[in-house]
Amino acid sequence: MLARVRSGALQGIDVVVVECEVDMALGLPYFNVVGQAEGAVRESKVRVISALKNTGFELPQKRITVNLAPADLKKEGAAFELPIALGVLAAAKLMDEAPLERLLFGGELSLDGTLRPIKGVLPLAVAALNGGFEGVMVPWANAAEAALVEELRVFPVKTLREAVDHLTGACSITPYTRQREPSLLAPTGQVPDMSDVRGQADLKLALEIAAAGGHNVLMSGPPGSGKTMLARRLPGILPEMTFTEAMEVTKVYSVLGLLGEGHALMRERPFRAPHHTLSDAGLVGGGLSAKPGELSLAHNGVLFLDELPEFRRNVLEVLRQPMEEGVIHLARANQNITYPCRVMLVAAMNPCPCGYYNVPSRSCTCGEQRVFDYMTRVSGPLLDRIDISLQTRPVEYHHMARSTVQEPSSRYYRERAQVARERQRVRYRDEPGIHCNAQLPAHLLRRYCAMSERAEHMLQQAVRMFGLSARAHDRIMKLALTRADLEGRDRIEQTDMQLAINCRMLDRRGAMQGKLHGARPAPPPGDAAWRNAGPSGRSSPLEDLDG
Numbered sequence: 234m235l236a237r238v239r240s241g242a243l244q245g246i247d248v249v250v251v252e253c254e255v256d257m258a259l260g261l262p263y264f265n266v267v268g269q270a271e272g273a274v275r276e277s278k279v280r281v282i283s284a285l286k287n288t289g290f291e292l293p294q295k296r297i298t299v300n301l302a303p304a305d306l307k308k309e310g311a312a313f314e315l316p317i318a319l320g321v322l323a324a325a326k327l328m329d330e331a332p333l334e335r336l337l338f339g340g341e342l343s344l345d346g347t348l349r350p351i352k353g354v355l356p357l358a359v360a361a362l363n364g365g366f367e368g369v370m371v372p373w374a375n376a377a378e379a380a381l382v383e384e385l386r387v388f389p390v391k392t393l394r395e396a397v398d399h400l401t402g403a404c405s406i407t408p409y410t411r412q413r414e415p416s417l418l419a420p421t422g423q424v425p426d427m428s429d430v431r432g433q434a435d436l437k438l439a440l441e442i443a444a445a446g447g448h449n450v451l452m453s454g455p456p457g458s459g460k461t462m463l464a465r466r467l468p469g470i471l472p473e474m475t476f477t478e479a480m481e482v483t484k485v486y487s488v489l490g491l492l493g494e495g496h497a498l499m500r501e502r503p504f505r506a507p508h509h510t511l512s513d514a515g516l517v518g519g520g521l522s523a524k525p526g527e528l529s530l531a532h533n534g535v536l537f538l539d540e541l542p543e544f545r546r547n548v549l550e551v552l553r554q555p556m557e558e559g560v561i562h563l564a565r566a567n568q569n570i571t572y573p574c575r576v577m578l579v580a581a582m583n584p585c586p587c588g589y590y591n592v593p594s595r596s597c598t599c600g601e602q603r604v605f606d607y608m609t610r611v612s613g614p615l616l617d618r619i620d621i622s623l624q625t626r627p628v629e630y631h632h633m634a635r636s637t638v639q640e641p642s643s644r645y646y647r648e649r650a651q652v653a654r655e656r657q658r659v660r661y662r663d664e665p666g667i668h669c670n671a672q673l674p675a676h677l678l679r680r681y682c683a684m685s686e687r688a689e690h691m692l693q694q695a696v697r698m699f700g701l702s703a704r705a706h707d708r709i710m711k712l713a714l715t716r717a718d719l720e721g722r723d724r725i726e727q728t729d730m731q732l733a734i735n736c737r738m739l740d741r742r743g744a745m746q747g748k749l750h751g752a753r754p755a756p757p758p759g760d761a762a763w764r765n766a767g768p769s770g771r772s773s774p775l776e777d778l779d780g
Contacts, residue, residue, distance in 0.1 A: 236323035238316040238333045239366070241357045242301075242308045245570040246484045246525070248353060248360040250337070252302045253313060255320035260296035266317075268301030270308050277314045280342050285318055288346035288393050292325055307567065309522060312351040315340030315370070318393055319400070332400040336388070337361040337369045346393040350374035352490040355483055358382040368408065370396060377497035378487060380411040381480065424469040427643040432628050433459050439621055439736070441646045444470045445653035446715030447671035448708075449556070449578040449618060451541070454625025455595065456588045460581035464537050467579060468504045469643035471535070472654040478533045478668060481573055485529050503534035509543040513551050518572055523563045528555055529572040533668075541582040542610040549615055552578070556618050559672065575672060578619070582611070592627070620671070620708045621736040653718035670711045670718070675703075682710045683724040691727060695734045709733045 236255045241248035264278040278299070285292060299317055301308050316338040323330040339357050341349040354375040359382055361369045368386030371379050376389035387409040390396045398404040427437060436452070440463060443450045452460040474482070482499040486492050492499070507515065507527045518526035528536060538544060555561045559575040585604040589595040597604070616622075654669060660681060661667040667674075673681060684692070692713075696706055713725045713733035720729070 234324045234326060236320045236330050236333070238320040238323070239337050240313050240316040240339055241337060241353075241360050242306055243310070243353045243356065243488055244306070244568070245523075245572055246356060246488050248356040249303075249306060250360055250364050251306070251308065251313070253316045253320050254300040254302060255317065255324045256298045256300075257293070257295045257321070257324040258298070262294045262296065264297045264299075266299045266301070268299075268304045268308065269306060270301060272309060273311045274301070274308050274313055277311060277317060277342075280311075280344060281314055281318045281321065283344040284314075284342040284346045284393055285321065287344060288397075290322060290327060292321065297321060297324070310352060311341035311349075312339040312353070312357075314342040315348065315393070315396065318342060319396065322397065328397060328401050335367045337364070337366050338371075339369070339375075340372045340390070340396075342393060348372040348390055348392060348396075350490075353488045354378045355381060355480075355487040358385055358387070359484075361385060370399075376409040377412065378483075378492065380409050381483070381497055383411075424643070425466050426469060427463075427466045427646060428640040430459060430462060430466065430640065433463065433625070436463055436623055436625060437641070437646065439623055440467055441470065441650060442712070442715055442719060443467075443577065443579075443621055444472065444646070445650040445669075445719055446657070446711065447575075447577050447669035448620035448712055448715065449671070450580070450621045450623065451616070451619045452579075452581045452623045452625055453584055454623075455592045455627060456583065458625040458627050460625055461539055464506075464535075464539070464579050464581060466643060467535055467537075468502060470646040470650055471502045472647065472651045474500070474502055474533060475658070475668060482533050485525050485532055485573070489525060489530075491530075503531050504537065505531040505535070506537040506539060509538075509540050511544065511548060513545075513548045516548055517551050517555065517561050517574075518563055518570075519565075523565055523568065523570045525572050526561075528552070528561060528574040528576060531576040532573045533575060534577065536576040536578050538578070538580045541580040542607055546610065546612075550612065553614055553618065577671070580619075584608075617702055617704050618708075620712050623736075649719060652721075653715065656718045656721075670715045673711055673714075675707050678707055678710055682714050684710075684713075684730070685724060685726050687727040688713070688725045688730040691730045691734065695737075699737075701737065705737055709737055712736060 234257050238253045238255070240251050240253055242251045264282060266275055266278055299320070301313065319333060319338060322328045323333060337357060337360065339351055339354065341351050343349060350372050354371050355378050357371070358369050358379040362382050362385045368388060369379055370388040370390060373389040373391045376387050379387045388399060388406050389409050390399070390406065395406065399406040430437065436459065440450065442448065444467065452463070454460060479499055482503060483492065486499060505527050511527065514520055514526065516526050517528050518524055555574045556578060559573065561572050561574045563570045563572070584590040584592070585597055585599045586607050587598045590597040590599060590604050657669050664677065666672070692706070692709060695701060695709070713729040716729040716732055717725050
């Protein structure tokens with residue numbers, strides 16, 4: 234007798250519907266699973282037989298063959314055990330096959346017949362909706378995750394006996410009722426507050442702009458100047474995710490089983506800070522199963538690379554294509570998988586190996602060639618993809634000693650960034666896949682980046698004077714647009730453009746090369762320049778662009 238039950242196999246962050254064909258024929262008792270079954274799937278026959286016996290079902294002594302179709306697709310994990318068990322019962326005529334046609338099934342069986350949670354339930358529910366199924370039957374622990382997909386009935390079960398009783402009509406299960414999700418912006422209290430940072434007003438405002446538009450940031454400065462401290466507080470000022478963004482992130486964490494018990498939806502933007510010993514496969518994903526890497530785990534959030542030059546060159550270079558396209562393609566001998574990876578890259582580095590090159594009141598112990606070699610560990614093409622380059626400075630004593638002045642909190646910066654991000658959502662409401670200015674493609678720049686005549690002239694002069702690439706030109710426009718959004722303006726003004734150009738001129742590697750060859754690098758703007766986006770009183774090439 235042949236029975237069919239539908240389940241799903243993970244392929245990237247999506248699920249392909251798999252048909253579990255169970256054939257029971259005369260012959261010596263034998264249980265075989267075919268169809269590119271890997272690891273836990275091959276072992277499932279032992280757990281299925283024990284779960285069926287311990288649940289009270291007596292199987293006939295026949296030859297059982299399970300085929301997982303399509304056969305050319307690799308199947309991994311323990312999610313096929315519930316559909317295989319139900320298929321065996323249907324093939325043995327212990328239950329009717331008709332109810333099995335309306336649902337997708339997934340679940341891991343214990344030896345006593347209880348169901349354990351599985352990975353990838355959210356993609357399974359999406360596949361059920363797209364495939365025209367009425368609903369899904371999953372373990373109770375995964376019900377809230379599956380219920381995120383609207384217009385889909387979710388039947389949570391705790392044991393194999395409950396599943397069989399519902400399908401046979403002996404005891405129906407009430408579909409899971411989706412709970413009202415709390416605000417995505419709900420604070421967790423785990424992220425340190427920006428008010429802990431003394432001084433560094435220019436850096437805080439730069440991070441505010443970065444958070445408002447999703448721009449990449451590079452902070453370079455001596456040890457103890459607050460680079461890591463500021464980066465660790467960045468999640469506290471990031472705007473809330475839309476429901477669509479949250480679903481994209483949740484799918485990535487679902488396929489890795491990282492959601493945690495009781496967490497159905499990722500509410501906070503992810504913040505990933507891998508160690509510099511990370512491999513290229515650990516960053517972009519890969520391995521035998523082609524799992525997502527740190528880059529995809531930071532999707533719609535922040536990827537923080539501390540001590541940037543200490544990362545291996547081949548690891549940093551694999552960032553270039555994903556930073557442009559927002560996806561990472563993994564090509565393997567038997568499969569091609571695409572993972573999303575629209576991240577906000579935040580990096581921190583010292584100016585030299587000892588950390589005190591070009592720092593006032595401190596002497597650098599590194600030779601010029603050693604400094605140059607250190608800086609060139611980060612390639613020019615990667616630096617060209619950075620929107621904001623910041624030179625941090627040691628915190629002055631009066632900032633550390635004061636106790637009466639209250640620094641702005643993370644809530645203050647987050648509210649401002651949220652207002653700017655709302656303007657961007659309205660602006661790009663007809664552009665699918667675009668949620669912030671940093672994601673704006675080049676062919677839409679001129680449509681959405683309205684500039685004043687003086688701002689246009691300043692950008693033109695900057696491109697000519699500094700030899701900026703086309704990519705740098707586009708990123709300056711996006712950054713200026715974000716500054717205009719923060720100020721509530723509908724077009725880019727001169728002050729917005731000057732600030733955006735200043736951010737590109739702080740490239741520490743370019744400044745380092747200029748000094749090594751006797752040229753004078755452009756100095757970083759002071760606090761006044763960040764507030765007013767005008768000349769800070771210091772000698773700067775940007776003063777020649779004004780007027």
